[in-house]
Amino acid sequence: MVVLLLCVLLSWIGITLFCFVAVIRARVALSRIEVELGSLRARLPAAGTETPAARPVASPPRAETPAVTRVAPPVRPVKTRAERLDALERRVGTRWLNWVGALVTLAGTGFLLKFLYDRGWIGPAGRVTIGMGIGVSLLYLGELRLRRFHPLLSQSVSAAGCGALFLTTFLSYKFYDFGGRTATFGLLCWFALFTVALAVVRRAPVLAFLGLLCAYLTPWLLSTGEDQAEILFAYLALLAAASAGVFVLCGWRGIVPLGFVLSLAHYAGWYVRFYAPDRLGIAVTGAAGLVVMFVAAALCRGVWHRKAARPEECAVAAAAHVSGLWFLWDILVRRHEAALGFGLCALALAALGALYAARRRRASSPPLESTLLGLAAGSLVLVIPAVLRAEGAMLAWALAAVVLAGIGIRARSVVLEGAAAFCLLAGPWVGLTGGVFHTGMFIPAANPVFIAWLGVVVSWFLVGRRYGSGAAGQGVREALGTGLGVASSFMLLIVLSAEAWAWFRGRIGAGGDADALRDGRTVALCVLWAAFPWLWLLRKRAAARLEALSAVHYGVLGLAFLVLLADLHHRDSIVFLNPVFWAALLLPAGIYALASRMERGGRRRTALELGAHLLVVVLVAVELGQGAYPGAWTEVSRGWVKMALISVAWALFATALLAAGISRNLPAWRWFALGLLGLTLLKVLFLDMAEVRQIWRVLSFLALGALLMACSYAYSRRERRRAGDLETHNGGDS
Secondary structure: OHHHHHHHHHHHHHHHHHHHHHHHHHHHHHHHHHHHHHHHHHHOOOOOOOOOOOOOOOOOOOOOOOOOOOOOOOOOOOOOHHHHHHHHHHHHHHHHHHHHHHHHHHHHHHHHHHHHHHHOOOOHHHHHHHHHHHHHHHHHHHHHHOOOOOHHHHHHHHHHHHHHHHHHHHHHHHHHOOOHHHHHHHHHHHHHHHHHHHHHHHOOHHHHHHHHHHHHHHHHHOOOOOOOHHHHHHHHHHHHHHHHHHHHHHOOOOHHHHHHHHHHHHHHHHHHHHOOHHHHHHHHHHHHHHHHHHHHHHHHHHHHHOOOOOHHHHHHHHHHHHHHHHHHHHHHOOOOHHHHHHHHHHHHHHHHHHHHHHHHOOOOOHHHHHHHHHHHHHHHHHHHHHHOOHHHHHHHHHHHHHHHHHHHHHHOOHHHHHHHHHHHHHHHHHHHHOOOOOOOOOOOOOOHHHHHHHHHHHHHHHHHHHHHHHOOOOOHHHHHHHHHHHHHHHHHHHHHHHHHHHHHHHHHHOOOOHHHHHHHHHHHHHHHHHHHHHHHHOOOOOOHHHHHHHHHHHHHHHHHHHHHHOOOOOOOOEOOOOHHHHHHOHHHHHHHHHHHOOOOOOHHHHHHHHHHHHHHHHHHHHHHHHOEOOOOOOHHHHHHHHHHHHHHHHHHHHHHHHHHHHHOOOHHHHHHHHHHHHHHHHHHHHHHHHHOOHHHHHHHHHHHHHHHHHHHHHHHHHHHHHHHHHHHHHHHHO
């Protein structure tokens, strides 16, 4: 009974395949006949049209050159709706029905086999035989029967046959243990190699993808769960070489990316599961081989055929380089910094060597050059954090930024400029996260911390100057250069301020006079902040743009100065007769001096002058509030005196400003003076009246009243003078 069913099954399969081939051949022949009839119908003239008679053409008297006859291109007939529907019907009947019928037949055959397997009517040997028979039949059908009639369908059928042979071989070992692991591995590799070779001979990409997929799946399907990295990596290297060979011979897109993705999956799986410190050598070899093999595989077609590399090949080379570099970094960064540094240098040289080979073989293209230069630059940049630490890394980042920016600007390479930007940002990041700060006592400006930060500042300044000098009129680049210059200036100011602050802190921690050192720190910061913005104006002919940058510096420093005034004095000192006050007075004096260089009546000059006035007002109030007074006054009486003296000082300063504004015709000064007088009046009414003692309250009111009347008198004189000048001017005109 079993033998009879087996014979019926084989007969059914044979009849199905025969009918399938016969139908396909008939449909293909019918479609060819219809195509030929359509082309003949298009060549014949339309019915009812007459061919115009040839007219004699009078030849010119003298023909210098023979006449050239132009043949008009054939006009394709426009298909009607009925013709389009008829073509669609033929396509459905000749192609789609065949494909659907083939799939349905294969599905029905599979269900029949499953039914026979479930009933136990066919044993293991019979099942393997049927699977092999189906694979061989499909391969025979695709290669010997359908190849001449329908190449694309032939490739699909052949691929199905090769897949059936591969799957049957694996399942025969998996479920029935036929042949053993080694024999099965060899047989599966042979099927994969046969499929790839058949794809190359037939120029069939479907077969090539299937063969490579089967070859890469073989180690996973037959895995024993043991660490056999040497065999696995050697096998992956052979497959990478095979992928490169197929890519060179046929140039199919996707072959090398498929091999890279599957090789990366194998290596990552081994690394996650089996890596240990005692397997360092094989892990490094595998990661480096991943880079070398697939960068070479991606570029081999262009180098061999002297053709420009495609974006897909550049992407594969970049992905292989980055993935291998990531594994090397994770393996070596903790205990083998020197080896990692040498490895990164080797990867950079390999990228440059690939670029050189591509240029020599005329396979270079702008995307490829940018990719390889970026990979080389990135590898060299990563040498710095791999080998150096703290201050050395900051200096190395700074040097790398200047070099990469110079080469990138000259070569107009966006990749190198991006690497330079990365280095510029990496220097401060390493300093902030790596703890590159002062602790304890040190020699100012002659210590590794200051030199490291100064190197970062200089790199920012040099790169900004390079952009500014070589990008005149280029908009974005020129703005970038200016921005880097301004940023470097503020960074230098912060570094110098931090250096001064840390030096005084170290001296205090060493047991020095804390109050005197804190006052000395305030003096040093005030002198530095007052003089620093003038660095932009050291040139003999400073442009208006540099004056504006100095004004921006003073604006930021003014805000920091207000914070510093909150804790101006740390020991008793005579009011207005101490070095701290005169040092603090340098900042508004510097702002006044800068404003005097600008155009009279301009907005920048007015803003600077008003800012300086405001700083002086606050400084006077702080000085009076924190200064020393005679010891005969108690602490409570000192508070009253300070409140009254601040009001008097503000009123005097406002009166002086008002007089200067009237005499020099400066409306902004006058308005500031009036505002300060109004603020002083509010302070006297709501604060001094409630807090100040009777006698000081009287003095405050009398002084303020006298000053207000003096200001009013000055305004009256100004108005009378303006009226007299106007009458004189009108009389002269009449």
